[in-house]
Amino acid sequence: MSQPVSAISIQGLTKDFSVTLRGVKLRAVDALNLEVAEGQVYGLLGPNGSGKSTTIKIILGLLDATVGDVRVFGVPAHRVEARRNVGYLPEAPYFYRYLSGRELVKFYARVCGVSGTTLKARVDEVIDWVGLSGAADRRVGTYSKGMLQRIGLAQALVHDPKLIVLDEPTAGVDPVGSAEMCELIRKLKQQGKTVLITSHLLAQIEDVCDRVAILDRGKLIVEGSVLELVGQRDRQALIVDPLSEVDLVALRAWLEARGHHLNAVEQPRARLDQLFLSKVSRPGRPGGASAGVGSNEVPLDAKP
Amino acid sequence: MSVASVPFSFSRLSLIAGNTFLEAVRQKLFNFLLLLAVGLVASAQFFREFNFGSSELKFIADFGFGALIFFGSALTIATTAQLFFSEIENRTALTLLAKPLWRAEFVFGKFLGVFAVIGVFCALTIGLMMALLWHREGQLMEMRPEDFANGRLIAYGDLLVVGVLQWLKFGVLTAIVLLIASFSNTNLFTVVTGFFVLVICHLQYLARDAWGNVDNPLVGLVVRALGFIFPNFQLFNLADQVGQGAGVSPVVALQVAGYAVAYIAVIGGLAVYSFRNREI
Ligand SMILES: Nc1ncnc2c1ncn2[C@@H]1O[C@H](COP(=O)(O)OP(=O)(O)OP(=O)(O)O)[C@@H](O)[C@H]1O
Numbered sequence: 193m194s195q196p197v198s199a200i201s202i203q204g205l206t207k208d209f210s211v212t213l214r215g216v217k218l219r220a221v222d223a224l225n226l227e228v229a230e231g232q233v234y235g236l237l238g239p240n241g242s243g244k245s246t247t248i249k250i251i252l253g254l255l256d257a258t259v260g261d262v263r264v265f266g267v268p269a270h271r272v273e274a275r276r277n278v279g280y281l282p283e284a285p286y287f288y289r290y291l292s293g294r295e296l297v298k299f300y301a302r303v304c305g306v307s308g309t310t311l312k313a314r315v316d317e318v319i320d321w322v323g324l325s326g327a328a329d330r331r332v333g334t335y336s337k338g339m340l341q342r343i344g345l346a347q348a349l350v351h352d353p354k355l356i357v358l359d360e361p362t363a364g365v366d367p368v369g370s371a372e373m374c375e376l377i378r379k380l381k382q383q384g385k386t387v388l389i390t391s392h393l394l395a396q397i398e399d400v401c402d403r404v405a406i407l408d409r410g411k412l413i414v415e416g417s418v419l420e421l422v423g424q425r426d427r428q429a430l431i432v433d434p435l436s437e438v439d440l441v442a443l444r445a446w447l448e449a450r451g452h453h454l455n456a457v458e459q460p461r462a463r464l465d466q467l468f469l470s471k472v473s474r475p476g477r478p479g480g481a482s483a484g485v486g487s488n489e490v491p492l493d494a495k496p
Numbered sequence: 497m498s499v500a501s502v503p504f505s506f507s508r509l510s511l512i513a514g515n516t517f518l519e520a521v522r523q524k525l526f527n528f529l530l531l532l533a534v535g536l537v538a539s540a541q542f543f544r545e546f547n548f549g550s551s552e553l554k555f556i557a558d559f560g561f562g563a564l565i566f567f568g569s570a571l572t573i574a575t576t577a578q579l580f581f582s583e584i585e586n587r588t589a590l591t592l593l594a595k596p597l598w599r600a601e602f603v604f605g606k607f608l609g610v611f612a613v614i615g616v617f618c619a620l621t622i623g624l625m626m627a628l629l630w631h632r633e634g635q636l637m638e639m640r641p642e643d644f645a646n647g648r649l650i651a652y653g654d655l656l657v658v659g660v661l662q663w664l665k666f667g668v669l670t671a672i673v674l675l676i677a678s679f680s681n682t683n684l685f686t687v688v689t690g691f692f693v694l695v696i697c698h699l700q701y702l703a704r705d706a707w708g709n710v711d712n713p714l715v716g717l718v719v720r721a722l723g724f725i726f727p728n729f730q731l732f733n734l735a736d737q738v739g740q741g742a743g744v745s746p747v748v749a750l751q752v753a754g755y756a757v758a759y760i761a762v763i764g765g766l767a768v769y770s771f772r773n774r775e776i
């Protein structure tokens with residue numbers, strides 16, 4: 193093909209649910225057009241019930257489109273082949289609680305056709321990558337919310353897919369964990385993966401995404417690159433040591449003489465999450481790579 | 497860009513079957529099965545005082561099969577519905593079906609997993625029953641050797657054949673419950689409808705006997721159509737012949753087994769068709 197295929201291509205997608213017995217329809221997605229190019233981190237935003245998860249489920253062939261054409265790497269989404277190159281982390285994920293984390297990832301790996309000698313290595317690799325090595329042999333039923341999200345990410349990555357779809361991967365995860373989740377997403381981007389992500393934590397979306405789309409009641413209302421949308425090209429911020437009143441007046445005059453205007457003088461504040469990240473310590477986990485995972489586990493044989 | 501197609505895979509199917517079986521094991525369903533089987537067979541011991549000689553053995557066999565049929569049916573319906581809906585209600589089906597996996601592999605994987613669980617129950621019950629019979633028969637042989645002039649009376653091979661046929665019948669029932677579950681929204685609806693169909697399958701021969709020869713061709717047609725749609729579970733009750741001279745004819749046993757396999761294939765196929773259109 194001459195033209196590069198989009199990782200995800202959605203054209204004229206509409207999805208109706210019948211929500212009452214009399215067949216009253218609810219339009220969850222309304223005439224949506226969306227292109228996600230390969231290699232991008234793409235954020236899907238919108239208030240509760242705006243149709244983000246519904247769109248994602250259609251991309252994965254879990255729901256059928258009422259109208260419209262949805263393709264994943266050029267393959268219609270409802271076909272089994274389309275899911276070959278896709279990893280998916282559902283919102284509020286829940287897994288077979290009777291399996292251990294390692295067994296769970298191994299099961300999904302084998303379903304995806306990873307086998308033989310690569311199987312064990314790959315399973316260990318992704319578990320390590322999401323920082324769950326310490327808890328891999330515990331039953332999934334005993335995992336905390338943050339650990340469920342991590343094991344969910346591990347199962348989504350285990351077959352090395354080209355597209356990774358994450359539905360609210362940071363819901364219920366502490367700030368340290370969600371900062372790490374963003375770090376992992378950046379690494380995925382460096383590996384050339386395409387990532388589609390939904391989240392209500394807009395600050396993080398802004399940090400990690402190349403492009404975003406905002407949905408409202410199933411309709412696309414804003415779409416574009418993050419820089420385009422929120423960058424203010426006609427403004428600049430200077431951060432300086434505290435200035436005395438006299439200096440400030442002088443500075444204002446100096447600027448005015450050159451045709452500039454001092455718009456605002458503010459006390460910059462650290463963001464609360466930055467404060468949190470710098471204060472919270474995770475004992476025994478240098479580098480924070482495995483924060484949030486069994487950090488207060490006591491080895492049973494280490495009696496005092 | 498062309499993506500290689502994903503062929504139907506028996507290894508994926510058996511992975512799902514294995515995981516379903518493992519769920520039953522780890523959720524402690526088997527402890528319950530074992531208790532149930534032991535309880536059932538042991539309760540046959542209470543009727544020991546009958547001491548009717550060889551008819552006591554017949555009683556144990558009848559009791560054992562009665563218990564197998566009754567509890568096996570209940571267990572099949574409940575287990576199938578539970579193992580299917582645990583996947584839907586816990587939304588694990590979402591993650592699983594987002595993998596390159598055919599819905600047919602999912603449905604038949606679930607089928608095989610449940611079928612294996614029921615197989616363990618059948619094997620436990622039949623095995624314990626045979627052990628009890630063997631033991632009791634040995635005692636009776638010492639007490640009244642004149643009744644056992646020609647060696648043992650019980651045809652243990654036949655017991656095994658009938659046991660396997662019952663297992664296949666539970667397989668048909670599993671497929672029926674999966675078909676109901678494939679479009680039903682709740683576990684409860686599935687279980688209740690499953691029991692309803694079970695009763696029809698057991699009693700449909702009555703309708704055929706009563707109305708099959710009625711002059712009205714329409715009624716006759718409807719009754720015969722029903723007899724065709726619902727498998728006749730009465731066919732599997734070969735237990736009456738066990739230990740009574742004639743024994744179980746291998747040809748009949750094979751025919752009944754073929755009947756079960758055909759129904760499993762067709763009903764399973766319908767379940768796949770219906771599940772393919774289900775929104776997860
Ligand atoms: N299976 C379903 N049957 C009926 N209505 C549904 C179904 N799934 C979703 N909806 C409706 O479709 C709309 C969109 O839901 P969706 O889950 O896609 O929202 P969302 O953007 O993911 O919201 P959130 O941020 O809360 O996760 C909602 O009004 C929801 O009630």
Ligand SMILES: [Mg+2]
Pocket residue numbers: 244245246283359
């Ligand atoms: Mg959602």
